[in-house]
Amino acid sequence: MDSNLQPVSSTRPLAPTIGLVDGSPNLAGQLGSFHPGSQPFASFRNIDQAVQRPHLHNTARTQEAIALENSTHNNSNDGITLLPPVGPSFQQPSYEVLVQDPVAGSFAGQLQGMKLIPDPPNLDYWRHRLFHVDEMITLSEDEFQTYFPHVDNVYSHRSTQRYKRRPFVSHYWDCRLKGRPPGTPKSDDPNKKKRKRTARERDLCDVKIKITEYLPATSELDKAGGFESLPADLMPGRHTLFPVQGDQSFGIINPTPNIGAIPSETSGRRYYTIQRVNGNGANGKNDGVSGGHRHTLEESDRVKKNSVERHILKVKGKKKDMDQTMSAQQKSYHTKATGPAAATALIHSAETNLKLYGSCFCPFVQRVWISLELKGIPYQYIEINPYEKPKALLDINPRGLVPALQHDNWGCYESSVLMEYLEDLDFGARLFPADPKQRAHCRLWADHINRNIIPNFYRVLQEQEQQKQIANVQELRDAFNLLITAAHPSGPYFMGSQISFVDIQVAPWVLRLRRVLKPYRGWPDPEEGSRWASWVAAIESNEHVRATTSTDELYLDSYERYAENRPNTSQVANAINSGRGLP
Ligand SMILES: N[C@@H](CCC(=O)N[C@@H](CS)C(=O)NCC(=O)O)C(=O)O
Structure with missing residues (x-):
């Protein structure tokens, strides 16, 4: 383990550079640096967010206040009626x-x-x-x-x-x-809640x-x-x-x-x-x-x-239940892409035999969307709300997750599987190199992304306890550092000058480091001049990535419920909270 990889504490700014895994000096990647004025990792708590994002939290507070008012002023369903003050x-x-x-x-x-x-x-x-x-x-x-x-x-x-x-x-x-x-019969009322009785003398x-x-x-x-x-x-x-x-x-x-x-x-x-x-x-x-x-x-x-x-x-x-329900209702799903992604969705709104059912905030969808754009395959983009699980989605994916792809009268799901399917259509640019060994190399590192980077991304975002946030941040940094060691030395992409499978697998979460983890958890920008910086810049400026990316505000809003770890945010969030693998 690299001795430069120090745990981050909220009182100590991040070390200016993050070193690489041993023995890879030529892959001079540096994940990030701490910039004066930005928050150290793990120092963002909900209160801080409230200060930073008053517009959102004012709304939430107002609704909470209404909920409380309702709970105390209109609370008649338990047979109890509120009275005006007694004199x-x-x-x-x-x-x-x-x-x-x-x-x-x-x-x-x-x-x-x-x-x-x-x-x-x-x-x-x-x-x-x-x-x-x-x-x-x-x-x-x-x-x-x-x-x-x-x-x-x-x-x-x-x-x-x-x-x-x-x-x-x-x-x-x-x-x-x-x-x-003795002999007093217990209630036989089936509606009466059975209480745990403590035997008293x-x-x-x-x-x-x-x-x-x-x-x-x-x-x-x-x-x-x-x-x-x-x-x-x-x-x-x-x-x-x-x-x-x-x-x-x-x-x-x-x-x-x-x-x-x-x-x-x-x-x-x-x-x-x-x-x-x-x-x-x-x-x-x-x-x-x-x-x-x-x-x-x-x-x-x-x-x-x-x-x-x-x-x-x-x-x-x-009131607590109501607050939780309210906040669950406050999940702000954007149901329409914004910025460049909105333009792309519009261009691809016409009916075709290849349909991508997606959601604008979803990184798994973005993987498939980038692949379609890169390959130039004609497709129809259909925006849906996966939390409402419309029949069209369930018909393809009984798990009710996006992305889902319909090709003629056949459908399939799972972002990685769909990327491989598009590749197998043999149309347009290739996602994998021709050499089987290099293809295996790509699959190996895609597996690392799915096993280590993505779950850790959500752990960092959802964790509310500062000490655990610090540990999670370290794990995510380690996982990124490992990926950088495997990347082409000068890149800027994983396999060299062209974007390919591994880049597209990880790109949606790379974009969300600055747009989501930075504002919510103080994730640092890449250190200037580092391998990591050049990779991030290449992803950010790639035309196909840009074409499928909405405005920053959409991501900030969409991930607020993850950052607050609201109950039932999503299947992904639930899986992370319960320590299961991603859905
Ligand atoms: N393993 C799936 C994950 C897809 C996924 O989790 N999609 C989320 C949106 S980002 C979803 O549909 N969530 C709906 C829900 O949680 O019910 C994939 O790679 O496609």
């Missing part, structure tokens, strides 16, 4: 929702209409209060719906009791750490609470004698916890409850009382057992997240 005291409506669908909240079905407000005032206080339930707590409907979802992880619903002709419903909840009593805690829900029409019906009177132990008194601000209806039970009176704030409205019904907590049994939890609130939180936290995670997860 002046709650200022964080971002995830505020009303649980309407019994499936949406753990308590739904038992208690509906829960709000999911991430950070209501005095949350810690209320979480502890509702955890310990040392005294009976009375909450207005709004308060209950706001705070209970923050502690519903502590409890699991056991039963609901409805009373005939009584204006309230009682819901009994056990501390979740009690565990499921049973009866870790005895706390039971009763939540009594007083129904809205209470006072009217009560007055009209429609219901039996409320049991005395459930009649809430109240005192104010916080300085009263206007009509703020917050309270817990007065230690000496105002038995017999429904507080005026709750009259005619739904409200809730919460009391512990084990031990001598709020149940008044006074049996000497404190009856509190045998663990902390933090331990309950470790066992399960509350509904608000779960909802926030769900919304965030949905």
Whole structure:
């Protein structure tokens, strides 16, 4: 290994020259040099790209913002409806929702209409209060719906009791750490997601609470004698916890409850009382057992997240999914060649019996396209979007990849195979030398391009981790250096003065070094005067290569999704990501 081949770090500019493989001083190739002002390899991250390409990223950001807005403002398909802010005291409506669908909240079905407000005032206080339930707590409907979802992880619903002709419903909840009593059937609902259950020791805690829900029409019906009177132990008194601000209806039970009176704030409205019904907590049994939890609130939180936290995670997860879908949709495929390639496509748009199905950004297509141009074979160029996989493409190539070639009623695919097919037509300029040994030499180095250069090109482009980018860059440089050692000493092409098979095999990626790897990964320009520089210049200026090349902007755009390694960019990108060979 050449000692000049130093790993590149983002803090150190590239060595000005890249030496060649041992023993080839006459092939004085130098792959590249670092130019002051350009970025070192591997220093480009998405943020840098955003700075460099504000026009693209502004668009992306705007669409992302729209996606987020939609996810928080129009998110009704999970049965949760967003509400406007709840009044002046709650200022964080971002995830505020009303649980309407019994499936949406753990308590739904038992208690509906829960709000999911991430950070209501005095949350810690209320979480502890509702955890310990040392005294009976009375909450207005709004308060209950706001705070209970923050502690519903502590409890699991056991039963609901409805009373005939009584204006309230009682819901009994056990501390979740009690565990499921033996014999409790698991849900047989086939739609219910099967969760991984952690076997917990049973009866870790005895706390039971009763939540009594007083129904809205209470006072009217009560007055009209429609219901039996409320049991005395459930009649809430109240005192104010916080300085009263206007009509703020917050309270817990007065230690000496105002038995017999429904507080005026709750009259005619739904409200809730919460009391512990084990031990001598709020149940008044006074049996000497404190009856509190045998663990902390933090331990309950470790066992399960509350509904608000779960909802926030769900919304965030949905946003992430949506971002990924959005960015997948933002794949900017150019569906039309630009610049010289557009002119060539137009010239070759007339119907003929030899059709090249191609895509303007695709380097594999460009191989075949250059070959057709070089040979002067009459052909029809048909631009297609390989990601949409039109039938015409699939009829020829069931893998759905371009290039695909149709000749009369026969079709074939795979860029290297197609180049050889065109060669075998024996028309126009030759791609291979006549000498079988030299032909084998060309095939050997074409194989090197396909095995080493092309996969490494995509690895450099797709890798997001800086250390790995550095390693990939080194491998790509090594692969190019090896090819240069095999090239004709003065060239400028691989076999000498004429462009041939190996040049055309590698040309599309050589063009994309400056157009794609340079802006996205800081790939250096060739060192002036080097063998590599003369080869690159010959490829760049070749009339057939130029005729099939679009403007720089098309490549910059088309490869952005690779550079960001967006999910499902292409079969090539997926193969690279999963360590498979190219498709
Ligand atoms: N090995 C194939 C590779 C062709 C290829 O990957 N083409 C890409 C466009 S550059 C394609 O059609 N992608 C469609 C997809 O990923 O679904 C060849 O040499 O022709």
